[in-house]
Amino acid sequence: MTTDRIAIRVIVNGRSYSREVEPRLLLVDFLRHQLHLKGTHVGCAHGVCGACTVDVNGQVMRSCSMFAVQAHDAEITTVEGLAGGGPLTPLQQAFHEHHALQCGYCTPGFLMSARELLSKNSNPTEEEIRTWLSGNLCRCTGYINIIRAVKAAAKQQNQADNELATTSEL
């Protein structure tokens, strides 16, 4: 292998893409400029701000701190894959209802990070939410409404799960 373009295949939001990439192409630039999925943002480009956070094979990662070529054979979910063109997910809806964004630049990263938190911990405390999201920077909101939104989404998710459990018991 050389500095020449390398063929990769990735599944992004359920759709398979085959492309040729230069080894130095960052995953975030691949998503934005080759796949035209511009929901994933470039903030600091050195792994501090979290704006480029995406899900790679079921775990959140910084797409500015890995190369597209390293995502060969991976399954990626970006913010576009959350609602997938349908209604907003409960987490997105909660961000909307609780005014958890102003300019919205950091929002895709926050949504991806919070999504992994709620998948691992269905009832996080405020401290746990703050700790988990400490790698995502927001310069507008002061974080209060983001934390409210994540709590609300967790509560709604738990209610939905309980109703489902009650229904299946019947």
Added chain:
Amino acid sequence: MKPPVFEYFAPDTIEESLSLLSEYGDDARPLAGGQSLVPMMNMRIVHPAVLVDLNRVVGLNRISINDETLILETMVRQSEAEMHEDVRNHCPLLTKTLRYVGVPAVKNRGTVGGSLAHADPVAELPGVAMVLGAEFVVESNVGRRTIKSADFYVTELTTSLEAGEMLREIHFPKTNPKSRSAFVESGNRKEGPAIAGVACSIMLNEKSELEEVNLAAIGVAPVAVRLTSAENVLLGQIPDNEVISEAANAAVVDIDPWEDIHATAHYRKRLTSALVAKAIIEARES
């Protein structure tokens, strides 16, 4: 930001990785989790001509134990190590410290070996390696050698790894169940970069005297340093507030802090003393 051009190899086997590292020598860098290396390439602080990506190599990401040692292969992800039962049971200080290493998105990708071999002066794990007396097994295509923590770290971002070598395994001696430990640091955010930090492992005898004390600091010298002056004050003593205060003052002898936008050298010294006291108290109460 665009990283500079490099030649990229993604070998599947250890043998192939070692042969590439040998062929390209000083021009090659192994790429582990990339959570320090890729940002540094983005900012063009470093520009390796060749990257040997270890992420597809089979047999570099196991955690195992034998009678005396917890063994982490170099590509074990930080988040996996943090959650792993064997690590928690046999090396609790490592589990406690991994909490501070980064946020989930970084630890999901970042590796234990990558952080240890990168040798950032403010990285937490080298401090733990020093306190626990970890050993580094490094390998090239001519063989393996084992390096003690104290000999592994040379200076800022520099280890005694030679061209063609890569870190293969980290051996942590299993922690004596009677010992107690703590990791403390100070920075803007727990998961963010620290200004300074202190790792501590102690053992008390039946008279509550310290029969073993290991202390190391990060962020206050080009590499993680053992705080031997503080250890000498503490050894054989009952760690009451007076003794702890004396040890905290002694710790500044062993460090060589710098001044930057985050803190003055004087502040780093005062901070190290405060962190030494906090670490010993936390370990004593644990």
